[in-house]
Amino acid sequence: MTAESLFTAPISLGGDDVMVRAEGVVKKFGHNVVLRDISLEVKRGEVMCLIGPSGSGKSTFLRCINHLEVLSGGRLSVEGRLIGYREKNGVLFEMKPNEAAAQRRDIGMVFQRFNLFPHMTALENVIEAPIQVKKMPKAQAIERGKVLLDRVGLGDKFDSYPAHLSGGQQQRVAIARALAMEPSLMLFDEPTSALDPELVGEVLDVMKELAKSGMTMIVVTHEMGFAREVADTLVFMDAGVVVETGEPKAVLANPQHNRTKAFLSKVL
Amino acid sequence: MATKPSTQKASGANSAPSGSRLAPPIKAVKLRHPFRWIVAGVIVLYFAAFVWDAAVNRPVYDWAAYGKYIFDKRISEAALVTLELTVWSMAIAIVLGIVLAVMRLSPNPVFQGVSWFYLWVFRGTPVYVQLVFWGLIAAIYPTFTLGIPFGPQWISVAAADVPVFWIAVVGLGLNEAAYMAEVVRAGILSVDSGQSEAARALGMSWFQSMRRVIIPQSMRIIIPPTGNEVISMLKTTSLVAAVPFSLDLYMRARDIAGPIFKPIPLLMVASSWYLLFTSILMVGQYYLEKRYARGTGFERMKASVESTEEIAT
Ligand SMILES: Nc1ncnc2c1ncn2[C@@H]1O[C@H](COP(=O)(O)OP(=O)(O)OP(=O)(O)O)[C@@H](O)[C@H]1O
Ligand SMILES: [Mg+2]
Numbered sequence: 001m002t003a004e005s006l007f008t009a010p011i012s013l014g015g016d017d018v019m020v021r022a023e024g025v026v027k028k029f030g031h032n033v034v035l036r037d038i039s040l041e042v043k044r045g046e047v048m049c050l051i052g053p054s055g056s057g058k059s060t061f062l063r064c065i066n067h068l069e070v071l072s073g074g075r076l077s078v079e080g081r082l083i084g085y086r087e088k089n090g091v092l093f094e095m096k097p098n099e100a101a102a103q104r105r106d107i108g109m110v111f112q113r114f115n116l117f118p119h120m121t122a123l124e125n126v127i128e129a130p131i132q133v134k135k136m137p138k139a140q141a142i143e144r145g146k147v148l149l150d151r152v153g154l155g156d157k158f159d160s161y162p163a164h165l166s167g168g169q170q171q172r173v174a175i176a177r178a179l180a181m182e183p184s185l186m187l188f189d190e191p192t193s194a195l196d197p198e199l200v201g202e203v204l205d206v207m208k209e210l211a212k213s214g215m216t217m218i219v220v221t222h223e224m225g226f227a228r229e230v231a232d233t234l235v236f237m238d239a240g241v242v243v244e245t246g247e248p249k250a251v252l253a254n255p256q257h258n259r260t261k262a263f264l265s266k267v268l
Numbered sequence: 269m270a271t272k273p274s275t276q277k278a279s280g281a282n283s284a285p286s287g288s289r290l291a292p293p294i295k296a297v298k299l300r301h302p303f304r305w306i307v308a309g310v311i312v313l314y315f316a317a318f319v320w321d322a323a324v325n326r327p328v329y330d331w332a333a334y335g336k337y338i339f340d341k342r343i344s345e346a347a348l349v350t351l352e353l354t355v356w357s358m359a360i361a362i363v364l365g366i367v368l369a370v371m372r373l374s375p376n377p378v379f380q381g382v383s384w385f386y387l388w389v390f391r392g393t394p395v396y397v398q399l400v401f402w403g404l405i406a407a408i409y410p411t412f413t414l415g416i417p418f419g420p421q422w423i424s425v426a427a428a429d430v431p432v433f434w435i436a437v438v439g440l441g442l443n444e445a446a447y448m449a450e451v452v453r454a455g456i457l458s459v460d461s462g463q464s465e466a467a468r469a470l471g472m473s474w475f476q477s478m479r480r481v482i483i484p485q486s487m488r489i490i491i492p493p494t495g496n497e498v499i500s501m502l503k504t505t506s507l508v509a510a511v512p513f514s515l516d517l518y519m520r521a522r523d524i525a526g527p528i529f530k531p532i533p534l535l536m537v538a539s540s541w542y543l544l545f546t547s548i549l550m551v552g553q554y555y556l557e558k559r560y561a562r563g564t565g566f567e568r569m570k571a572s573v574e575s576t577e578e579i580a581t
Contacts, residue, residue: 066469098473105471115466119484119560129470132480181470 019044019079019185019216020065026073027060027240034060036240038074042185042233047217049227049248052237053263058220061237062187065218066107067100078107078185105133108178112190114170116162122149122173123158126180134181141180148176152206168199172206179210186210188219224268228252236260333533337524338540346520347541353437353505353516358498360441365448370478372453383449390446395439399510402439403432433515436508444501451493455486487560495553499546517541 020042027035034057042048050058063069064076067084076083084100085092095103117125126145130136136144149158152172162170171191178186188207192200204226211217211230221227227234227248234248236255244251244260252268255261322329337343368386371379390398406427415421459482467477506518514523517538525534 068465068468101468101471101473103471104469107469109466109469111462111466113462115460115462117463117466117481117485128480129472132476133471177470 017044021077024074028072045214046232047211048233049231050220050235056237057240062189106184108183108186110188110191112193114174118162121159126177130180152176167195168202171203186217330533333530337537346517349515350505350517354502356437357440361444361448364445365452368449369452387446395443399439403511432513436511436513455490458489459485
């Protein structure tokens with residue numbers, strides 16, 4: 001395993017080139033309808049940025065893709081496999097917890113507040129899931145973990161506990177931890193929102209490199225510069241619906257909908 | 269601010285500008301605390317008077333008898349029995365407490381209900397009454413049978429055949445489990461929900477995330493009160509007379525004191541042993557707490573002390 005290949009997204013096994021397909025996704029919390037009707041597609045290798053006002057359901061949608069939330073309606077599939085259900089003769093069967101866990105292995109997630117395991121060092125954070133979940137031999141996991149931490153610029157921080165790292169460093173460890181599972185899809189939920197302004201760049205740099213390597217990414221962000229520069233598609237969400245989708249430069253320069261215009265005028 | 273320059277590089281460490289000289293250490297007259305010295309002096313004086321008085325003027329303490337029985341074989345054996353009672357009943361309490369806590373937090377309403385009912389009964393009645401009850405168990409349930417109701421039966425034990433020691437252990441352990449369940453539950457709830465989410469997002473199963481992520485972090489919260497529970501249990505074992513079980517430290521000391529009419533020195537003997545054990549437990553608790561403070565503020569403090577030392581050298 002070379003350093004190069006660790007940053008390379010798995011090659012398509014042929015067939016459908018759609019990585020994520022959402023069809024009429026609905027999510028309710030009690031009577032509160034958070035996602036009304038989300039339909040979108042993310043192609044393999046595509047970077048999609050998701051923007052929208054607070055409370056519009058961006059985080060909820062990401063969590064649905066990862067089955068951290070259960071859908072209330074619609075269909076959601078990743079790499080052609082339904083999330084959370086098995087389909088047999090047109091009937092849906094709820095997945096057992098271990099099947100759902102197996103599905104999550106291939107989907108990496110990076111959180112706004114890092115959520116590193118505070119009782120483990122940076123390296124231990126990165127090797128934990130490969131050893132526990134993938135049953136990878138420890139020596140191999142360590143070797144790969146070091147390469148990954150090196151790639152995110154933390155080659156000298158293997159033995160540091162999260163409490164001793166800056167926010168930007170912690171978020172880069174979190175990215176390495178997600179990549180250690182060799183996901184085919186990475187979800188980022190406002191990865192730089194909890195960071196001091198001067199630390200945002202170092203995390204975005206890592207994400208840019210990841211995008212360049214061909215990783216499929218869905219990024220919820222307020223960093224319009226990143227969206228403009230890196231994203232293939234920009235999606236504007238409001239009140240649980242997709243209002244506008246398009247090429248980032250076009251959407252940012254010339255939004256078609258009033259709600260998009262109103263939102264962009266506030267953040268730009 | 270449409271675009272943010274994202275070209276800053278992470279600097280490895282925030283290194284201080286080199287070549288800058290540190291200001292010289294502060295020289296000042298230390299603040300004096302005369303009042304502290306006076307209070308300490310008075311306390312020491314009174315305490316010394318108390319000790320001298322106890323040693324010389326109070327024959328009823330009978331220090332000769334104390335010296336004779338402190339290492340009496342019967343006493344040290346009874347002390348060992350007390351330790352065994354503590355260890356076994358705490359083992360039951362911790363295992364059952366974890367099970368009850370996890371049941372209480374599980375999404376399954378049947379488990380929640382069972383756990384709630386258990387706590388209601390065992391915390392709602394005095395441990396002394398429970399121990400008396402366990403002592404009478406043979407009168408209510410002459411045999412314990414393991415099997416399927418109205419079906420095959422695998423093991424059957426006559427209650428009268430169960431050694432009194434184990435009845436005492438079960439009585440103490442089942443009572444303590446209710447308290448341990450609350451300690452464990454508080455510990456698990458103290459861990460940020462983002463932790464279990466991160467573990468799940470990595471594909472870990474519920475059990476893996478509990479064992480590797482949630483429980484280790486909750487230990488920091490669970491251990492201090494558990495230490496207290498162990499120390500409290502060590503002392504609660506003196507209630508096993510209710511079962512009745514009479515080979516523990518307190519009952520043994522009383523049984524020895526009876527015929528020789530020396531209750532006070534033997535109470536002192538028993539107290540000395542209890543104090544010895546609780547002291548050892550407190551030391552153990554200190555090291556356990558330190559062990560589970562990894563990656564928290566405590567660690568950080570230590571590191572910053574070390575780094576200032578580095579600067580100093
Ligand atoms: N577990 C939950 N239970 C009930 N309501 C929830 C839950 N999670 C989210 N919500 C609600 O769903 C709505 C959308 O939340 P979500 O976090 O998806 O928004 P968001 O677009 O990510 O906003 P932000 O930019 O503030 O992160 C909010 O009104 C929130 O109150
Ligand atoms: Mg959000």
